[in-house]
Amino acid sequence: MLNSVIVVDDEASIRAAVEQWLSLSGFNVQLFERAEECLAQLPAHFPGVILSDVRMPGMSGLQLLDRLQQADPDLPVILLTGHGDVPMAVEAMRNGAYDFLEKPFTPQHLMGSLRRALEKRQLVLENRRLHEQADLKAQLENTLLGMSQGLQQLRRQVLELASLPVNVLIRGETGSGKERVARCLHDFGPRADKPFVALNCAAIPETLFEAELFGHESGAFTGAQGKRIGKLEYANGGTVFLDEIESMPLAQQAKLLRVIQEQKLERLGANQSIAVDLRIIAATKPDLLEEARAGRFREDLAYRLNVAELRLAPLRERREDIPLLFDHFARTAAERLGRHAPAVTGGRLAQLLAHEWPGNVRELANAAERHALGLDSPNLESLPGGQSLGEQMEAFEAQCLRAALRQHKGEIKGVMEALQLPRRTLNEKMQRHGLVREDFLDNE
Template sequence: MLNSVIVVDDEAPIREAVEQWLSLSGFEVRLFSRSEECLAQVPEHFPGVILSDVRMPGMDGLQLLAELQRRDRDLPVILLTGHGDVPMAVDAMRDGAYDFLEKPFTPETLLGSLRRALEKRALVLENRALHERADNRSRLDATLLGMSPTMQTLRRQVLDLSQLPVNVLIRGETGSGKEMVARCLHDFGPRADKPFVAVNCAAIPEQLFEAELFGHESGAFTGAQGKRIGKLEYAHGGTVFLDEIESMPLAQQVKLLRVIQERRIERLGSNQSIDIDVRIIAATKPDLLDEARAGRFREDLAYRLNIAELRLPPLRERREDIPMLFSHFSRNAAERLGRDAPVLSAEQLSHLLSHDWPGNVRELANAAERQVLGLDGPAAQENPMGQSLVAQQEAFEAHCIRSALRRHRGDIKAVMHELQLPRRTLNEKMQRHGLVREDFLAGDSPTG
């Protein structure tokens, strides 16, 4: 349960008495003698209650109430009043004050009012958190597309990890969306309003790597004109995304390890340590521990980076998502290029599902744009590597059932009629493909 209370009163004896009562009852108390001081320091979404005197020099309690209400209408404010201020306090309650206590009041009266206010505040904040999580889930569904079981699991993992202050290692093939996942981990977490800095470790020449990452002072090396802030320092409070981390030079791996351990950096040419607060998200194609065993990567750094690991499935492992993704990329390309989105024939759809997509989502997006431009059709592959006829048929079957569920908004009878399947057979196929009727009830399609 919440237990934070801010007390605002210009009379020191009252502040001290209230603090003593509340502290002995297990409350966390902060004291202010002026409303202006309180407003400057009360945090957004304050998890507690404001207890304020009405008559104070400068901004009085009613003005403080009005300003707090403007910031957060659900923040409980309890007013402390003299006898002559009771009618005024009643009016203030109509304007949003939670309660008022007439001086002198007993500790029991104060504690009772505070506990009721804190219970209400806890419910409000819990409700907000639930709404925010639901909003985040919807936004994430519309960003990391796909309704395959692996993508549903990935979105749940991203939503959970976005809230945690831990380093994350993302593993996936070229074009599988590693930077997008890193961006989601940042955008849906508490660091969203701070910088997101992406660094491709394979694209920086080794001799410039340290300066890029840590910055430099003027004259630190030949050509270093003026002071430069490095990527790590620039990202203070936010996230650094280190793509292709396996390409980082060994000498810089030692320094990055020290940064992670000590949360400090030193610019090239400087002896001064600078405190930084960054979250590290790294991405790699190979297994870093395999790289460490081969002597190409530091094992201790691999463990530091891999507090949590996300594996991005290649497109060939989630073929049922291909039609949805291709349609999405086609619509985006058509809107951007001022053209009509193409309608795929059954043969073209078969080609999409049979291709191995070595470039993954990036290759699929490129194919969709080329289709919109009329340059060629979707890529085809006569004998996709590792894909039997049965696997291709399974992917196509999942797509057909999902499309029917989407069109009929989860109406099982309508889907049975369209696909000419008995209910038991449809249920078995839906279970095998990870399809749940409830996911299709709210709208034309479950975004994914």
């Protein structure tokens, strides 16, 4: 339960007595002599209660109440009043104060009022947290598109890991969306207002790698004109995304390991260490531990990077997401080009579901853009896909069920009528494809 209380009173004896009572009862107490000091140091979303005298030099308790109401109308404020201030305190309660206590008051009276106020504050903050989680979930669903079980699990993992101060390793094939997932880990976490710096380790020449990551001082090497801030230092407070981390030269791996361990770096040609606060998100296609066993990657760095691991399934393993992704990419491309995307025929959908998509989401986005231009790829149509007819029919059936559930917002009767299926058959098919009606309900 929340137990934080801020006491604002210009009388030292009152502050001392209240602090003693509350501390003995297990409350976390912070004292201020003036209201201005309280406002200056009050954290956002303060998880507790303000206990304030009414009459104080400078800003009064009523003025403090007004300022607090503007910042957070749900923050409980209990006023301490003299006998003549009771009518004023009653009016203050009409204007948002939680309660008032007339001096002198007993510890029991104070504790009762505080505990009720803290219970209210706890409910308010929990309600806010749930709303924020729902908002974040909706935003993430619009960023990482897909209704397959794998995508739903990935979104849950991203939301959970985004708020945790741990390094993350993302495994996935080329074009599977590793950078987008890394960006979500940054954007949905506490570092969102700090830099997000992405580097492709395979694209940096080995001779420039150290200067690119760590920066350099003037004259550190031939051609080093002036001081240069490296990518790691520039990202201080934020996130560094290292794509194709397996391509990083071994010498730079040792230096990156030191940065992770010590949270310090040195520019090339410098003797002074610079403190940095970084979250590292790395991406790789091969298994880093296998690379380490082959002598191509440092094992200690692999463990440091892989505190948590996310695996992105290739598109061929989540074919039920293909129609949704294709439609999204086609509409986005069409809007950008100022035209309407052609409708996707049943035959075309079957081709999309049958294709193996070696380039994953990136290849699908390219195909969707060509579709928006009316330039569907003949190569895609002629590919056999590698799936049996039964597998293709299963994928198509799952997509039809999902589309109907989404259209009718999880309302089973509407889905039965749209697909002309009896209830038992629909239930069996939903169970076989791992579909749950609650995932499609209109939460609004």
